[in-house]
Amino acid sequence: MTEKIQTLRDNPKMRWFALVLLAFAMFCSYIFMDILSPIKDLMQSTRGWDSTAFGTMQGSETFLNVFIFFLIFAGIILDKMGVRFTAILSGAVMLVGAVIKWYAVSSSFVGSGLENWFTNNLNYIPGFQELGIAPFYEGMPASAKLASVGFMVFGCGVEMAGITVSRGIVKWFKGREMALAMGSEMALARLGVATCMIFSPMIAKADIFGGANVSHSVAFGVILLMVALIMFIVYFFMDKKLDSQTGEAEEKDDPFRLKDLKGILTSWGFWLVALLCVLYYSAIFPFQKYAVNMLQCNLTFTQPEAGSFWAGNTVTFIQYVIMLISAATAFMSNFSKKNTKIALLITSVVGLVVFCYMGYMRQSAETIFAVFPLLAVGITPILGKYVDNKGKAASMLMIGSLLLIACHLTFAFILPMAKGNAIAGVLIAYITILVLGASFSLVPASLWPSVPKLVDSKVIGSAYALIFWIQNIGLWLFPLLIGKILDASNPDIVSAVANGTMTPEVAAQSYNYTNPLIMLACLGLAALILGLLLKRIDKKKGLGLELPNIQK
Numbered sequence: 001m002t003e004k005i006q007t008l009r010d011n012p013k014m015r016w017f018a019l020v021l022l023a024f025a026m027f028c029s030y031i032f033m034d035i036l037s038p039i040k041d042l043m044q045s046t047r048g049w050d051s052t053a054f055g056t057m058q059g060s061e062t063f064l065n066v067f068i069f070f071l072i073f074a075g076i077i078l079d080k081m082g083v084r085f086t087a088i089l090s091g092a093v094m095l096v097g098a099v100i101k102w103y104a105v106s107s108s109f110v111g112s113g114l115e116n117w118f119t120n121n122l123n124y125i126p127g128f129q130e131l132g133i134a135p136f137y138e139g140m141p142a143s144a145k146l147a148s149v150g151f152m153v154f155g156c157g158v159e160m161a162g163i164t165v166s167r168g169i170v171k172w173f174k175g176r177e178m179a180l181a182m183g184s185e186m187a188l189a190r191l192g193v194a195t196c197m198i199f200s201p202m203i204a205k206a207d208i209f210g211g212a213n214v215s216h217s218v219a220f221g222v223i224l225l226m227v228a229l230i231m232f233i234v235y236f237f238m239d240k241k242l243d244s245q246t247g248e249a250e251e252k253d254d255p256f257r258l259k260d261l262k263g264i265l266t267s268w269g270f271w272l273v274a275l276l277c278v279l280y281y282s283a284i285f286p287f288q289k290y291a292v293n294m295l296q297c298n299l300t301f302t303q304p305e306a307g308s309f310w311a312g313n314t315v316t317f318i319q320y321v322i323m324l325i326s327a328a329t330a331f332m333s334n335f336s337k338k339n340t341k342i343a344l345l346i347t348s349v350v351g352l353v354v355f356c357y358m359g360y361m362r363q364s365a366e367t368i369f370a371v372f373p374l375l376a377v378g379i380t381p382i383l384g385k386y387v388d389n390k391g392k393a394a395s396m397l398m399i400g401s402l403l404l405i406a407c408h409l410t411f412a413f414i415l416p417m418a419k420g421n422a423i424a425g426v427l428i429a430y431i432t433i434l435v436l437g438a439s440f441s442l443v444p445a446s447l448w449p450s451v452p453k454l455v456d457s458k459v460i461g462s463a464y465a466l467i468f469w470i471q472n473i474g475l476w477l478f479p480l481l482i483g484k485i486l487d488a489s490n491p492d493i494v495s496a497v498a499n500g501t502m503t504p505e506v507a508a509q510s511y512n513y514t515n516p517l518i519m520l521a522c523l524g525l526a527a528l529i530l531g532l533l534l535k536r537i538d539k540k541k542g543l544g545l546e547l548p549n550i551q552k
Contacts, residue, residue, distance in 0.1 A: 007245040021235040022165045023188040028228035030192030032221035038292040038366035041508035053144045055483020060148035061155035062472035074160040075465020083168045084236045090161035091229035097154030098222045104146035106215035118142035163464040187380035190373035197370035272534040274467045279527040282474030295365035296509045299425045319358045326351030330378030375434045380441040393446035398531035403439030404524035412517035482516045489515045
């Protein structure tokens with residue numbers, strides 16, 4: 001009997017190294033995705049972006065994916081050309097879009113002929129304007145328009161990268177610890193959110209770079225996307241080596257046919273998973289773009305004395321190192337023996353407490369929201385391991401929906417009651433943010449690994465692309481809606497800024513966020529209803545969503 005050939009995929013170290021490459025690339029893309037989120041107030045005061053302009057620009061990331069159907073084409077490219085080609089293509093597209101966005105918010109754009117062109121054009125787009133889905137509007141700052149163009153291009157790349165990474169994980173982990181791998185990838189990638197929240201404001205405001213300038217933060221993101229492209233290139237050669245060992249062809253033997261999508265489009269389970277995805281992500285990602293400003297408007301901060309330790313940049317790096325230690329020890333505890341596990345968990349908890357204390361002492365909203373992914377990093381592998389070995393994916397999605405509802409309602413009604421009480425307000429914010437991050441962990445751990453159970457393996461790329469396309473509708477719509485609802489709910493602030501009786505700096509930290517938060521809580525309620533329906537259909541049709549992933 002011939003001994004089975006050992007491949008890179010059979011080697012746990014190499015399998016997980018491939019995951020690290022993919023996760024780090026997504027880590028960099030997550031940083032750029034929210035690079036302007038913690039400095040919304042600076043965008044308003046230095047670039048004249050009100051909430052509507054900010055929301056329109058943030059929503060533009062998914063415009064081409066949704067309305068030009070780029071994500072559907074990306075899925076076809078992935079199925080036809082394979083993971084390697086699509087990974088490098090997505091990295092290059094992200095980088096091009098990022099450079100355009102950087103130029104839009106740079107001082108070089110101010111007063112240029114391009115600024116004049118964008119001011120006088122793209123104020124009316126036939127068809128899109130009538131449908132109410134135009135990515136630009138009359139009176140939108142020229143810098144916001146060009147930034148939107150760059151973000152659209154970046155959005156094509158990042159969503160293509162998302163489906164490619166998902167497909168890559170399926171390729172390397174199918175029949176193994178796939179839910180753990182997907183959950184771990186997302187947990188590690190989400191550290192990019194914390195990195196962005198901590199460093200983007202510091203870089204934008206740093207005196208060493210010449211004072212407040214938002215373009216410096218965007219330039220930081222551009223550099224990281226160059227690193228992401230390098231990670232994809234390294235993965236290219238690693239994946240190619242795997243195929244040479246297994247004899248698999250990167251391109252498919254059977255050409256892609258549109259009729260292959262029939263199995264996807266006629267699956268009730270697939271549609272419920274897709275709708276659950278769009279509801280979950282629409283309640284989280286658009287919120288992230290406004291979360292720092294929401295905290296600025298609902299918490300009372302007393303800025304540290306200028307020149308003190310808490311007001312300097314040194315504390316930023318120290319806090320970040322502590323965050324990495326807390327996240328790393330929490331993550332590693334999932335793979336350690338009992339005594340080591342306890343020691344790692346104690347280290348992680350102590351690190352988390354110190355991190356939160358430093359955020360409180362720094363008296364800044366961005367360092368408080370930076371705690372968002374930390375609990376997720378620790379528990380996502382636990383959830384993934386549970387789904388791999390025990391199943392119950394549909395049940396976990398319902399639990400996540402309940403937590404989502406509770407968190408947004410807490411932000412809407414309980415947090416504002418603590419305004420003026422510095423300790424109580426920050427404590428409520430920390431707990432709610434941690435729970436919100438934990439609830440979001442349920443998505444990669446339970447939802448994404450369910451897709452291969454619902455569709456044929458040769459159209460997995462197209463299935464993920466279709467889900468991402470549906471998801472992108474929400475990611476386009478809800479940042480825009482939040483911005484419009486925010487302005488509509490605060491007409492006194494909008495008029496005060498317009499007539500000059502309130503400065504943009506004061507206005508940026510005076511909004512009432514209750515109505516947008518109620519809207520996000522309603523998304524959680526809808527997700528809960530769909531989760532109940534999904535569990536019922538799974539039981540009736542035997543989709544296998546409640547069954548474990550690991551095949552014994």
